[in-house]
Amino acid sequence: MSATINTIATDSNEVLKHYRTCNVCEAMCGLVIEHQNSKILSIKGDKDDPLSKGHICPKGVALQDFYNDPDRLTHPLKKTDSGWEKISWDNAYEEIGSRFKGIQEQHGDNALASYVGNPNAHNMGNLLYISNFLRSLKTKNRYSSASADQLPHHVASNFMLGNGMLVPIPDIDRTDFMLIIGGNPIVSNGSLMTAPGVGKRMKAIQARGGRIVVVDPRKTETALKSDEHIFIRPNRDALLLAALIHTLFDEGLVQLGHLETSIVEVDALENGMADFSPEKVSEVLTISAAKIRELAREMAGAKSAICYSRMGASTQEFGGVCLWLTNALNILTGNFDKEGGAMFTQPAFDSLMSGPGKGKPSTYGRYKSRVHSLPFYNGEFPISTLADEILTEGEGQVRALITAAGNPVLSSPNGKRLGEAFSSLDFMVSIDVYLNETTKYADIILPAATGLQLSHYDVVFNQFSVRNTAKYSPALYKPKAEQREDWKIFKQLAALMSGKPDDGSTPEFILDMMIKNSPQKAESLTLKKLEENPSGIDLGPLKQCLLERLQTEDGKIHIAPELYIDDLERLNKRFFENRASQESYPFELISRRQARSHNTWTQNSYRLVKGKNPCTMLIHPDDAQSLNVATGQSAKVSSTVGSVSIEVEVSDEMMPGVVSIPQGWGHNHDDTKLSVAANQAGISVNDLTDASNIDVLTGNAVFSGIPVAILAM
Ligand SMILES: Nc1nc2c(c(=O)[nH]1)N[C@H]1C(S)=C(S)[C@@H](COP(=O)(O)OP(=O)(O)OC[C@H]3O[C@@H](n4cnc5c(=O)[nH]c(N)nc54)[C@H](O)[C@@H]3O)O[C@H]1N2
Ligand SMILES: Nc1nc2c(c(=O)[nH]1)N[C@H]1C(S)=C(S)[C@@H](COP(=O)(O)OP(=O)(O)OC[C@H]3O[C@@H](n4cnc5c(=O)[nH]c(N)nc54)[C@H](O)[C@@H]3O)O[C@H]1N2
Ligand code: SF4
Ligand SMILES: [Mo]
Numbered sequence: 073m074s075a076t077i078n079t080i081a082t083d084s085n086e087v088l089k090h091y092r093t094c095n096v097c098e099a100m101c102g103l104v105i106e107h108q109n110s111k112i113l114s115i116k117g118d119k120d121d122p123l124s125k126g127h128i129c130p131k132g133v134a135l136q137d138f139y140n141d142p143d144r145l146t147h148p149l150k151k152t153d154s155g156w157e158k159i160s161w162d163n164a165y166e167e168i169g170s171r172f173k174g175i176q177e178q179h180g181d182n183a184l185a186s187y188v189g190n191p192n193a194h195n196m197g198n199l200l201y202i203s204n205f206l207r208s209l210k211t212k213n214r215y216s217s218a219s220a221d222q223l224p225h226h227v228a229s230n231f232m233l234g235n236g237m238l239v240p241i242p243d244i245d246r247t248d249f250m251l252i253i254g255g256n257p258i259v260s261n262g263s264l265m266t267a268p269g270v271g272k273r274m275k276a277i278q279a280r281g282g283r284i285v286v287v288d289p290r291k292t293e294t295a296l297k298s299d300e301h302i303f304i305r306p307n308r309d310a311l312l313l314a315a316l317i318h319t320l321f322d323e324g325l326v327q328l329g330h331l332e333t334s335i336v337e338v339d340a341l342e343n344g345m346a347d348f349s350p351e352k353v354s355e356v357l358t359i360s361a362a363k364i365r366e367l368a369r370e371m372a373g374a375k376s377a378i379c380y381s382r383m384g385a386s387t388q389e390f391g392g393v394c395l396w397l398t399n400a401l402n403i404l405t406g407n408f409d410k411e412g413g414a415m416f417t418q419p420a421f422d423s424l425m426s427g428p429g430k431g432k433p434s435t436y437g438r439y440k441s442r443v444h445s446l447p448f449y450n451g452e453f454p455i456s457t458l459a460d461e462i463l464t465e466g467e468g469q470v471r472a473l474i475t476a477a478g479n480p481v482l483s484s485p486n487g488k489r490l491g492e493a494f495s496s497l498d499f500m501v502s503i504d505v506y507l508n509e510t511t512k513y514a515d516i517i518l519p520a521a522t523g524l525q526l527s528h529y530d531v532v533f534n535q536f537s538v539r540n541t542a543k544y545s546p547a548l549y550k551p552k553a554e555q556r557e558d559w560k561i562f563k564q565l566a567a568l569m570s571g572k573p574d575d576g577s578t579p580e581f582i583l584d585m586m587i588k589n590s591p592q593k594a595e596s597l598t599l600k601k602l603e604e605n606p607s608g609i610d611l612g613p614l615k616q617c618l619l620e621r622l623q624t625e626d627g628k629i630h631i632a633p634e635l636y637i638d639d640l641e642r643l644n645k646r647f648f649e650n651r652a653s654q655e656s657y658p659f660e661l662i663s664r665r666q667a668r669s670h671n672t673w674t675q676n677s678y679r680l681v682k683g684k685n686p687c688t689m690l691i692h693p694d695d696a697q698s699l700n701v702a703t704g705q706s707a708k709v710s711s712t713v714g715s716v717s718i719e720v721e722v723s724d725e726m727m728p729g730v731v732s733i734p735q736g737w738g739h740n741h742d743d744t745k746l747s748v749a750a751n752q753a754g755i756s757v758n759d760l761t762d763a764s765n766i767d768v769l770t771g772n773a774v775f776s777g778i779p780v781a782i783l784a785m
Pocket of ligand 3: 268
């Protein structure tokens with residue numbers, strides 16, 4: 073490797089190349105960055121990256137904006153009566169230590185809570201040190217964005233396969249039939265399916281004679297590229313999945329394939345599904361029984377097939393049932409752990425088999441949350457209940473909080489109320505890159521380094537990738553001024569809270585050790601070898617490996633765990649008995665993602681937000697006509713928890729009766745430091761979502777099918 077490759081940016085006139093993995097979303101695109109005199113000349117997709125093969129999206133190019141952004145925090149800040157004051161790290165730590173400990177001494181350990189957000193999952197250092205940091209806080213009151221996202225996937229894997237991280241991944245590159253439920257990978261670039269350039273991969277399915285069917289209340293960008301799109305009323309996918317499985321049993325289409333002797337509880341599943349015939353659920357879904365039966369037959373008949381359910385299916389009142397039945401459908405059609413079906417990765421950094429994750433007993437339901445008795449899972453309570461835990465007085469009330477890389481005021485249900493709850497805390501700390509809608513409530517903000525300032529190896533998303541690869545990227549830039557890498561902050565806070573000295577390790581040390589000890593012994597990997605291959609190393613397509621990785625106590629695949637069977641009664645009641653009338657809220661709200669933003673935090677890049685208002689409400693032409701609103705006009709949208717006014721965009725992408733508002737917006741607060749984002753503020757869809765509406769089985773937030781009323785303004 074040339075000495076000019078992958079060095080830290082310097083004031084050299086030579087044009088240098090830096091290779092890295094983009095860590096904004098799950099796609100893990102390989103990037104080539106040309107730089108000179110410490111300035112970036114270009115950011116392009118790396119054609120030699122074995123996974124992404126040159127794919128890049130606008131957010132990869134915007135990595136430079138997040139580095140150059142003058143609104144980034146550069147010093148620890150303390151809130152004072154006369155505004156934000158810069159303080160030293162020493163003073164910040166001293167105050168945090170004494171306030172957290174004081175509050176815990178007076179009110180108990182659980183009076184301190186933590187919230188950790190999505191960027192932690194995209195950051196090597198954070199992942200390697202966050203558990204120790206959270207443990208040092210000695211509190212059960214932990215929360216994260218997982219319970220506003222993919223929690224039902226983990227709970228399903230936990231009960232069916234013995235480990236919540238053993239998540240089946242669609243083998244998109246070899247499948248013949250793909251059923252996509254509640255995912256829009258063309259825009260999201262794939263989730264729990266790291267598949268950069270998913271559009272090309274979809275085209276390849278079609279080129280080999282396969283078919284893609286999308287089930288979504290909106291004719292999405294992905295639906296437009298598929299072979300068939302089926303509209304479904306939001307929040308009811310559990311019924312569709314149940315009816316598909318009912319059909320497999322009813323028509324004798326079940327084929328368990330090579331896993332047959334390892335699968336248990338098939339009879340219990342058949343009994344559980346007996347009550348959900350296509351003919352029964354058809355009207356509630358607005359999908360004909362014939363169509364449901366046809367879909368089941370097509371899945372069963374395809375040479376290989378996958379049902380891939382994501383965000384739109386997991387953030388429902390029956391998100392838990394949806395993800396369980398998705399796995400069950402893949403198993404019953406013989407597509408589990410099979411080429412072209414739902415497969416399992418063998419990542420070089422294999423925390424499932426050789427890290428602390430191995431054989432970790434499930435903590436599901438070990439505790440119940442204080443106010444609403446919601447289940448604890450993976451060391452956390454559901455984010456939907458944090459506001460109640462702060463606002464409800466009594467023993468165990470949350471009085472202090474630390475957030476790390478999270479913006480729950482915009483990202484969690486009824487975020488506005490959560491913000492109000494934050495303002496009532498005795499003490500709050502945030503570790504973040506911005507002064508934003510959440511961190512503005514903190515008493516102290518600690519400035520993190522991010523993106524190009526960090527070295528990276530994707531510890532999480534290699535576990536969810538459609539191909540096994542390995543790649544390490546060093547940092548391109550150093551932190552600016554007093555910024556610090558999150559992992560260093562985590563270590564320092566952990567030492568402060570636990571009184572135990574720092575172990576002196578680095579992320580690179582752990583990475584090297586983990587890949588050397590990987591059970592795959594993949595290509596005899598070492599950190600040095602990764603450094604010598606800056607575009608990454610290909611470890612090949614996914615292989616059949618479930619029986620080696622399965623972690624259930626009895627070594628079996630549990631297709632019908634009891635808690636899911638028990639939840640079917642709730643499902644039946646919800647849609648077939650005392651169906652609550654929604655007359656005051658006749659529309660159903662869903663959210664959407666957009667190519668030029670990632671959740672709530674990339675909107676301060678001008679490149680990403682310029683142009684027409686991105687934060688519009690999509691509505692079907694017939695609905696717009698009956699409400700007397702047209703594109704460009706404003707409408708007032710109200711739910712049980714709040715109301716917003718928003719620009720209308722009439723679109724026949726929408727199913728009648730359903731409207732869509734993008735997630736991640738609402739930066740219109742006066743007291744943040746987001747000058748670009750505030751110009752293109754939009755509204756927060758989570759000022760409409762209701763935190764009391766959750767999937768009680770998993771504790772996951774509900775974002776699909778929120779009842780709303782709409783008035784022209
Ligand atoms: N550009 C971009 N990419 C991103 C992100 C981003 O913010 N922007 N965020 C990243 C993150 S954190 C995640 S978790 C992933 C998520 O990635 P995806 O799971 O692909 O999520 P979405 O793009 O939100 O797609 C969800 C789809 O579900 C549909 N939907 C809503 N309700 C229902 C329902 O009740 N039933 C059905 N069948 N469909 C429904 C919506 O219309 C939408 O098309 O994306 C990641 N990638
Ligand atoms: N209605 C609705 N709500 C949703 C969704 C939806 O589809 N609809 N999607 C949900 C999903 S899938 C998710 S994952 C959640 C996301 O929810 P969150 O994780 O709470 O939201 P993010 O926007 O990812 O917040 C990231 C925060 O981290 C900061 N940050 C960015 N990089 C770094 C870094 O390197 N270090 C540190 N310390 N801070 C950093 C940003 O400034 C920002 O404050 O939102 C959920 N909310
Ligand atoms: S698709 Fe995701 S990983 Fe690829 S460049 Fe865009 S944000 Fe980065
Ligand atoms: Mo997410």
